[in-house]
Amino acid sequence: MRHSIIVTLLVVVACVGVYAQESDTEEDMSQPWRVVFYPFTDENAATDISRYVSAGYLPVGYERDSDSFGVLLVRGTMDNLKGWVINEYSDWNALETDITNAINSGYVPMDISRFGDTLSVLWVEADTQISGWRISSCANTASDRNRTINSLQAQGFTLWGVSVYEGLAWMLLLNRPNAQRTGTISVFESDTAELQQGLRDAYNDGWLPNGMGVSEGSIYFCFAQ
Numbered sequence: 001m002r003h004s005i006i007v008t009l010l011v012v013v014a015c016v017g018v019y020a021q022e023s024d025t026e027e028d029m030s031q032p033w034r035v036v037f038y039p040f041t042d043e044n045a046a047t048d049i050s051r052y053v054s055a056g057y058l059p060v061g062y063e064r065d066s067d068s069f070g071v072l073l074v075r076g077t078m079d080n081l082k083g084w085v086i087n088e089y090s091d092w093n094a095l096e097t098d099i100t101n102a103i104n105s106g107y108v109p110m111d112i113s114r115f116g117d118t119l120s121v122l123w124v125e126a127d128t129q130i131s132g133w134r135i136s137s138c139a140n141t142a143s144d145r146n147r148t149i150n151s152l153q154a155q156g157f158t159l160w161g162v163s164v165y166e167g168l169a170w171m172l173l174l175n176r177p178n179a180q181r182t183g184t185i186s187v188f189e190s191d192t193a194e195l196q197q198g199l200r201d202a203y204n205d206g207w208l209p210n211g212m213g214v215s216e217g218s219i220y221f222c223f224a225q
Helices: 045-054 092-104 142-153 192-204
Strands: 017-019 033-039 057-064 068-075 083-089 107-115 118-125 132-139 158-165 168-175 183-189 208-215 218-224
Touching: 033 045, 033 192, 045 057, 045 068, 045 083, 057 118, 057 158, 068 208, 083 092, 092 107, 092 118, 092 132, 107 132, 107 168, 107 208, 132 142, 142 158, 142 168, 142 183, 158 183, 158 218, 168 183, 168 208, 183 192, 192 208, 192 218
Parallel strands: 057 107, 057 208, 107 158, 158 208
Antiparallel strands: 017 033, 033 068, 057 068, 083 118, 107 118, 132 168, 158 168, 183 218, 208 218
């Protein structure tokens, strides 16, 4: 698949909400995961996210709309983690080359967000070997998503990120040597209690969130095991 891109490194935005477990606060850095939302008008978001990264969180999910975005962070790290960035791509003809070049330069695509004429990619710079990648789209139904995921998993790819836009589910999948995992997508209503309980249950069952999409009152999480 080819699509274009490129553009800014994320230095925008500000925190307007934090979801985590019910006892979570902005300064509580002990929780296994958190979701933070920022308006694009805030200039302190990059600093705020970097504060979480310094405290031991890894940014693994990203979704945007016209005026705000959300970032999913989980406790953990990658080998020799050097930093993170969000790039927005609008030249679809160059997308394949741009993403491949970034991976070859030591960046790992963690999640994608499809909005308007652009595709955003959340990157971390780390020592992680990637032998292949795919971005695939399908109708946003459970059967179509599962069919696409299962087909690519059979080829050695692991579900890594998701975005939902205008009736389509866009999925990022990576092929990492000796790192085969099972991936799935769960959908929650954008209700804090349901979201918290769903993530807690998945976490307790050994599933870790590693991608996030938002659409029409629902939040989509990728989980890997």
